[in-house]
Structure formats: structure tokens, C-alpha cells
Amino acid sequence: MGASIRRGLALLRFTPESLPKFVASNVRCTSCHQNDGTKATSAPLTGAHARFPKYMPRSGKVISLADRVNYCVTRSLSGVALPADSREMNDILAYLAFISRDVPVGRKTAAVDGLLPMKDTLVGDTLRGRTLFTATCVICHQADGSGKSPIPALWGPRSYSIGASMARQERAASFISHNMPQSAPGSLTPQNAFDLAAYINSHSRPDSPGKEHDWSAGGAPRDVPYATTGHSAFNPPPHLLPRPTTHKTDGDR
Ligand code: HEC
Ligand code: HEC
Structure with missing residues (x-):
């Protein structure tokens, strides 16, 4: 073990x-x-084992923890799903x-799961975001x-895909506001974080095939950058890129 x-x-x-x-x-x-999945402000994984199976509004069904890992x-x-029965x-x-030991099943450990x-x-402004990015993040x-x-x-091409939570402006702003710059977390205002999130997410990134089936019952959050049932894309990037090529060879599963 x-x-x-x-x-x-x-x-x-x-x-x-x-x-x-x-x-x-x-x-x-x-x-x-961050911190091996234990940092409270960066979508902690502590207790995840006790929170699944769970209903996920994005997929409209109850999913297992292995399914949730494969969503990430x-x-x-931007990868290929791991077989559920693999050693990995x-x-x-x-x-x-x-990292979930002693967390009881069904009891909330924090006010929110995730970010x-x-x-x-x-609302973020990409021009202000670009200036801040050059000054603070490019290094x-x-x-x-x-x-x-x-x-x-x-x-x-080697970043998170359009279907990731981080591709949503508000989710990225939360991560940035609490955790970046790595050298001085907490030094940005919430507006700075939205401006940076808008700038980062205005660039092209890998596609996420099947994303149009997310939130198939409606109710997509405002900042989802692609169209779903009853929702039009929020500030979509100019292009979507092909998925990065993994070293999968014929005969591998
Ligand atoms: C680009 C950022 C990013 C990467 C890389 C990433 N995740 Fe996530 N993950 C998230 C975010 C953000 C959430 C929470 C969703 C939200 O807040 O909307 C999440 C949620 C999860 C959850 C659900 C937690 C819960 O209790 O609901 C699990 C489990 C998880 N991730 C595992 C992984 C694993 C394992 C990997 C690597 C194989 C991984 N993630 C890589 C951003 C990421
Ligand atoms: C001192 C180096 C450093 C600086 C400066 C920095 N970052 Fe990061 N950033 C990192 C590291 C390292 C990670 C991965 C987290 C880890 O390993 O703990 C990361 C992760 C991230 C992530 C999540 C992972 C991903 O691929 O999306 C985002 C978003 C991000 N940084 C945005 C920013 C922004 C915006 C700024 C400027 C305000 C910034 N960073 C400044 C080092 C830095």
C-alpha cells in the first residue's frame, strides 16, 4: 500500500x-x-475520496473518483484517459x-469543493491583463x-484544453488571485486577477472534443468559453488547436 x-x-x-x-x-x-493536492486555495484533493461518487452538473450524471481524475x-x-483498471x-x-484518511463520507470538509x-x-480586460502579465508573470x-x-x-499546444475549468475566466481568476505570482501569492487585487485570466484565456489552446454536450440540461456558468445548450460561448479564443500527440503506439491500450 x-x-x-x-x-x-x-x-x-x-x-x-x-x-x-x-x-x-x-x-x-x-x-x-498545489502542495501535493493539499493547498486549500488551489482546488484541494484532501477528502476527495470521501466526496465520490458525486453528481457532476457538467456531465449531467453521477461519476466515480476515477472518472473525475480522468476529467482532469x-x-x-489535454491527455488521453487512463484505463480505470490500470496500475497508474x-x-x-x-x-x-x-490524503483523505479520517475524512468521513458525506460530510462537508470545507464550504466549497474546488476553487x-x-x-x-x-469582468477582465485583456489589455490591462497583458500589461500586468508582462510585468509580473513573464519571468x-x-x-x-x-x-x-x-x-x-x-x-x-501544451497547455490545458478549452474544456478545463481553468479555461473559464472566473475559475482562472480564483486560482491566480489566491496563488500567483508563485513568488508573492495574494499580492494581486481581484480585478488584477480577472484581467490576467482574461488575457491568458484569450489565447488559443487545445480543443476538447464533445464539449458541446456539457451541461446538456442547461445551466452552464456564464463564463464557459464554448457554446452548450442554452448558452453562447463567453469570449472564446480565436482558434482551437489539435490535441497534443502522446506517444501512444498501435497495440497499446
Ligand atoms: C489546469 C489545472 C488542473 C490540472 C493540471 C489538474 N486539475 Fe484536477 N481540478 C482542477 C480544478 C480547477 C478542479 C475543481 C473544479 C472547480 O473548482 O470548478 C479540479 C478537480 C479535481 C478533482 C475533484 C476534487 C473534488 O473533491 O471535487 C480531482 C479528484 C482532481 N481534480 C484530480 C486531478 C488529478 C489526479 C490531476 C492530474 C492527473 C489533475 N486533477 C490535474 C484543475 C486541474
Ligand atoms: C516565480 C515563478 C512564477 C511566477 C512569477 C508566476 N508563476 Fe504561475 N506558476 C508557477 C508555477 C511553478 C506553477 C505551478 C504550481 C506549482 O508547481 O506549485 C504555476 C502555475 C500557474 C497556473 C496554473 C497552471 C496552469 O498551467 O494553468 C496559472 C494559471 C498561473 N501560474 C498563472 C500565473 C500568473 C497570471 C502569473 C502572474 C501574476 C504567474 N502565474 C506568475 C510559477 C510562477
């Missing part, structure tokens, strides 16, 4: 290096789920169960947003 938990943690930290057949992006699980693999990492998936689940909500009256994430491993890409 200990070996499986440790392998799971290694997969969260070194995702593209460890899973080249499944992930070709320059983003790892801990790029967003296919959308946040079992190791990730073992680690998530480990903390921001004031939804704020680590590069002017073309491509990052430099282990610093993740914020847009382009």
Missing part, C-alpha cells in the same frame, strides 16, 4: 514524464493542485485515499505563455 501511495504521489508531481503515453502537455497535476487528465492535461489509476486513487468563488460582477511563464518545465504552460 505504501509503495502504491508513493507512486501515486509521483504521478501527481511528474505527470507528463511518468505518463508519456497519456499526457503530452507541460502541465502536471500539482501545477493546479483529458481536459486539464490505482496508484493515483491510493494517494487520494491516503474558491470570486465576485461574479467582475516564469515566458512571453509566449509556454512555461518552462516545471513551470506550466498557460496557453498554446
